[in-house]
Amino acid sequence: MARPIVVALLYNDIPLTASAGDDPVDLSPEALGFTPYFDLEDIPAEQEYTNIEHALVDAGYKVASYNVKDRFERLFKFLARRKIDVVFNLVEFFHGRPEQEMNVASFYELLEIPYTGAPPMTLALCQNKPMAKAILRSYDLPTPRSMTVRTMADFKSRHNLHYPVIVKPACEDGSGGIENASIVSTLEDLKARTEYVLSDFKMDALIEEYIEGRELNVAVLGNGPDRRALPISEIEFGGMPEHLYKIVSYQAKWDPMHEAYHKTIPSCPADLPPAITEYAQQLALKATEALGTRDYARVDMRMNKDGELFILEVNPNPNLSEGTGIARSAEAAGFAFKDLLGNIVESALSRDKHKSAGDE
Ligand SMILES: Nc1ncnc2c1ncn2[C@@H]1O[C@H](COP(=O)(O)OP(=O)(O)O)[C@@H](O)[C@H]1O
Numbered sequence: 001m002a003r004p005i006v007v008a009l010l011y012n013d014i015p016l017t018a019s020a021g022d023d024p025v026d027l028s029p030e031a032l033g034f035t036p037y038f039d040l041e042d043i044p045a046e047q048e049y050t051n052i053e054h055a056l057v058d059a060g061y062k063v064a065s066y067n068v069k070d071r072f073e074r075l076f077k078f079l080a081r082r083k084i085d086v087v088f089n090l091v092e093f094f095h096g097r098p099e100q101e102m103n104v105a106s107f108y109e110l111l112e113i114p115y116t117g118a119p120p121m122t123l124a125l126c127q128n129k130p131m132a133k134a135i136l137r138s139y140d141l142p143t144p145r146s147m148t149v150r151t152m153a154d155f156k157s158r159h160n161l162h163y164p165v166i167v168k169p170a171c172e173d174g175s176g177g178i179e180n181a182s183i184v185s186t187l188e189d190l191k192a193r194t195e196y197v198l199s200d201f202k203m204d205a206l207i208e209e210y211i212e213g214r215e216l217n218v219a220v221l222g223n224g225p226d227r228r229a230l231p232i233s234e235i236e237f238g239g240m241p242e243h244l245y246k247i248v249s250y251q252a253k254w255d256p257m258h259e260a261y262h263k264t265i266p267s268c269p270a271d272l273p274p275a276i277t278e279y280a281q282q283l284a285l286k287a288t289e290a291l292g293t294r295d296y297a298r299v300d301m302r303m304n305k306d307g308e309l310f311i312l313e314v315n316p317n318p319n320l321s322e323g324t325g326i327a328r329s330a331e332a333a334g335f336a337f338k339d340l341l342g343n344i345v346e347s348a349l350s351r352d353k354h355k356s357a358g359d360e
């Protein structure tokens with residue numbers, strides 16, 4: 001009987017108290033300044049990872065789950081010691097910094113270990129919204145008109161964007177820095193919000209035309225000729241209070257005490273004319289190709305009242321939890337959760353086979 005394929009499910013999950021800062025994380029009570037009520041070495045894996053592990057086992061793989069706990073030496077030792085066929089890469093940050101995500105993928109590259117998902121350059125580009133938009137434009141793909149501001153000295157009072165505009169930190173995700181006040185309609189408010197983003201987030205500000213309308217998420221699976229878009233998911237804003245813009249703000253996503261929370265409800269498949277569905281899916285395929293995502297990705301778009309579509313961003317490592325995001329779109333396409341994960345693993349493995357075939 002053939003040896004089962006060994007999948008290393010790698011993730012990085014530690015309490016926030018232990019992840020802040022750039023230094024290696026010391027989890028001792030002396031370093032933490034308090035005695036944790038459980039052993040931080042034995043933090044149980046989040047349900048998300050457990051569900052993914054179980055589904056991979058159901059799909060027939062041998063799974064070694066491993067929490068790298070923000071420690072490079074743990075990651076290194078684990079990968080060096082084990083016989084691994086493929087890493088299922090769920091590491092999204094290191095030392096609390098999302099911009100380190102690409103370096104974790106670089107590490108798999110250097111070790112020549114096959115891994116699921118996007119390569120370092122794609123992770124880097126997609127994290128930088130102005131760069132990703134520049135690439136989308138170079139392929140003639142629609143994205144809201146915008147300008148990027150690095151310092152207030154660069155800020156141009158005369159610009160040709162149409163109000164309202166939305167001011168976003170250029171390299172955040174998870175709706176960081178996106179709230180009702182991000183959308184502004186006067187030069188004075190635009191200046192104030194840009195100043196706020198520059199100083200509080202310590203990164204460039206992306207100023208984009210605000211697209212009023214529906215919000216669509218298009219998940220993409222596979223690579224090359226097998227790349228395909230799944231049924232579209234729509235974020236519905238029914239019940240959003242009148243005084244709030246219909247956006248997936250930080251508060252809508254993360255703050256249960258806020259009135260926008262639970263007012264962004266996904267529905268899949270979205271009720272859209274077939275021609276628009278087809279067009280959105282084509283855009284998603286082209287956008288993910290342009291930015292070089294692999295195995296799975298999710299493209300966020302807005303549609304204005306004239307049915308025009310605009311790509312907001314491409315997520316090369318979207319949430320894979322059961323029952324959310326891509327998993328919901330996959331289910332609408334008839335894939336069980338384990339089949340979705342199996343598909344991702346097979347995509348990563350076949351890339352490796354092609355590579356070795358090419359080497360010979
Ligand atoms: N140009 C825009 N027009 C309308 N809504 C926007 C625009 N840009 C962002 N948003 C809203 O803000 C949310 C988060 O923005 P996004 O660019 O996707 O950042 P993140 O990486 O944090 O998800 C979007 O899901 C959407 O609701």
Ligand SMILES: [Mg+2]
Nearest residue numbers: 175300312313
């Ligand atoms: Mg988004």
